[in-house]
Amino acid sequence: MMNKIIAIANNKGGSGKTTVAINLAGYLSTKGEVLLIDADPQGSVCDWNRARNKNDKSALKHKKLTVEEKPHPQKKLKQISQIKGYDFIVIDSPPEDAKIMRTALVVSDYAIIPISPSPLDIRSAFITIKTIREGLDSRAIKINPAILISKKVIGTTLADDVRADLKPFKLPLLKSEVGQRIAYVESTIYGQTIFEYAPGSKAAKEFKKLGKEVIKWVS
Numbered sequence: 706m707m708n709k710i711i712a713i714a715n716n717k718g719g720s721g722k723t724t725v726a727i728n729l730a731g732y733l734s735t736k737g738e739v740l741l742i743d744a745d746p747q748g749s750v751c752d753w754n755r756a757r758n759k760n761d762k763s764a765l766k767h768k769k770l771t772v773e774e775k776p777h778p779q780k781k782l783k784q785i786s787q788i789k790g791y792d793f794i795v796i797d798s799p800p801e802d803a804k805i806m807r808t809a810l811v812v813s814d815y816a817i818i819p820i821s822p823s824p825l826d827i828r829s830a831f832i833t834i835k836t837i838r839e840g841l842d843s844r845a846i847k848i849n850p851a852i853l854i855s856k857k858v859i860g861t862t863l864a865d866d867v868r869a870d871l872k873p874f875k876l877p878l879l880k881s882e883v884g885q886r887i888a889y890v891e892s893t894i895y896g897q898t899i900f901e902y903a904p905g906s907k908a909a910k911e912f913k914k915l916g917k918e919v920i921k922w923v924s
């Protein structure tokens with residue numbers, strides 16, 4: 706079994722990385738065995754997992770989802786390709802720490818860069834976008850990147866501006882978008898994915914669409 710390693714990265718804090726990592730890992734676990742790794746020393750995924758473990762087992766649907774108990778040390782991130790037994794490994798990476806982010810990008814096959822569509826957030830994400838663009842151009846990394854519009858305020862056209870602003874970097878953008886929705890925040894508090902917390906919600910529907918697009922992309 707070949708792992709497909711997917712990093713969720715953006716140096717900009719609060720862009721929705723952890724939320725995307727958790728829910729994408731949940732979605733992918735409906736297609737195969739998934740390991741969710743917390744490469745962020747803040748340990749947000751681990752916090753979520755601790756809340757998760759307090760749930761009644763019947764509330765947890767993702768039987769093929771494994772979550773690492775502790776933040777993954779940076780030193781061990783380089784050996785990630787040696788981990789066997791999973792179809793997908795999802796890495797949540799930290800903001801601000803360019804070194805860990807870079808390592809995550811080097812060891813991964815794919816990177817999703819969630820960007821919240823506001824001009825300031827786009828500017829802040831440029832470090833990540835440039836790191837990827839230059840890494841690819843110099844062949845220092847071999848990753849397949851894609852930008853994801855995340856936390857989009859529904860009914861605004863800001864996402865269209867983002868698409869235009871990002872054009873010069875010639876990086877693919879995912880068609881699916883993640884809206885700014887309270888259900889994502891609530892599900893995280895309870896240590897659940899959106900598919901467990903509110904399976905019939907608009908959030909779950911849009912995230913399923915994203916999941917399907919990602920599956921197609923990595924297949």
Ligand SMILES: Nc1ncnc2c1ncn2[C@@H]1O[C@H](COP(=O)(O)OP(=O)(O)OP(=O)(O)O)[C@@H](O)[C@H]1O
Nearest residue numbers: 718719720721722723724800856884885886889890
């Ligand atoms: N799609 C969304 N809709 C509404 N709230 C969201 C959404 N995505 C994330 N949030 C909320 O925004 C905050 C930041 O999200 P999250 O922790 O996923 O971002 P992050 O990029 O991982 O942050 P950090 O850089 O600190 O690791 C959290 O309170 C989270 O619940």
Ligand SMILES: [Mg+2]
Nearest residue numbers: 722723745749
């Ligand atoms: Mg995070």
